Amino acid sequence: MLxxxxxxxxxxxxxxxxxxxLVRRALDEYPARIGMEKVSPVHLxxxxxxxxxxxxxxxxxxxxxxxxxxxxxxxxxxxDIDICSCKEFSQxxxxxxxxxxxxxxxxxxxxLVRATRSLRPDEPDPVRYEAAMAARRAKQAMxxxxxxxxxxxx
Numbered sequence: 001m002l003x004x005x006x007x008x009x010x011x012x013x014x015x016x017x018x019x020x021x022l023v024r025r026a027l028d029e030y031p032a033r034i035g036m037e038k039v040s041p042v043h044l045x046x047x048x049x050x051x052x053x054x055x056x057x058x059x060x061x062x063x064x065x066x067x068x069x070x071x072x073x074x075x076x077x078x079x080d081i082d083i084c085s086c087k088e089f090s091q092x093x094x095x096x097x098x099x100x101x102x103x104x105x106x107x108x109x110x111x112l113v114r115a116t117r118s119l120r121p122d123e124p125d126p127v128r129y130e131a132a133m134a135a136r137r138a139k140q141a142m143x144x145x146x147x148x149x150x151x152x153x154x
Contacts, residue, residue, distance in 0.1 A: 001122075002066070002115035005091055007081040007098050010106040017074040017102075020044065023057045026101045030061065030068045030081075033097045034089040037064040086120060 016022055024044050031038040044059035053075045060069040065085040072079045079102050083094055091111060099105060 001113060001118060001120075002084065002086050003088060004085075004112045004114055005081075005083045005089075005094055006110040006112075007079075007083075007095065008108040009079040009081070009098055009102050009104050010077065010108070012072075012077045012079055012102045012104045014074040014077055017056065017072040017077070017079060020046070020057060022101065023059065023070065023072055026098075027059050027061045027068060027070055029101075030083070030094075030097065031063050034083065034094050036068075036085060036087065036089065038062075039064050084114075086115070086118070 024042050027042040027044065028038075030036075038061055040062035042059055042061050044057060046055075047058050048055050054073065055075070056071065056073040058069075058071045060067050063085065065087040067082075067084055069082045070079065079098070081094075081098055083089070091109070095107060095109060099107060
């Protein structure tokens with residue numbers, strides 16, 4: 001199962017939506033605020049389009065369970081946020097954080113349950129999990145050994 005929360009925040013201060021540090025912080029803090037594991041740095045882009053009114057900041061952060069993405073349109077005072085995860089999370093916490101950081105109470109939210117036929121279990125099979133962890137440890141050991149050899153060669 002995959003859950004997908006889509007938020008549209010309206011009537012946001014345009015200065016906030018132009019503030020790259022604030023938008024980056026929102027993406028950086030979102031995973032922890034909803035109990036998710038962040039596995040990538042924030043990727044943030046200053047978007048210029050053929051229509052200058054559609055310019056703004058867009059970005060995402062990958063979480064172990066999927067992603068959080070955000071698009072801020074200063075000209076419209078609007079922010080759209082998508083949180084997609086195979087791990088359940090509090091919609092209320094996600095909405096509260098969005099309202100807090102972008103200083104608006106004008107929020108539209110949509111929630112979907114997707115991948116209802118997914119074979120991914122809620123809890124991993126312990127035998128398969130341990131085998132995957134052993135393979136991961138072996139790979140990490142091999143990479144560490146290769147790095148040591150490379151350092152010796154230099």
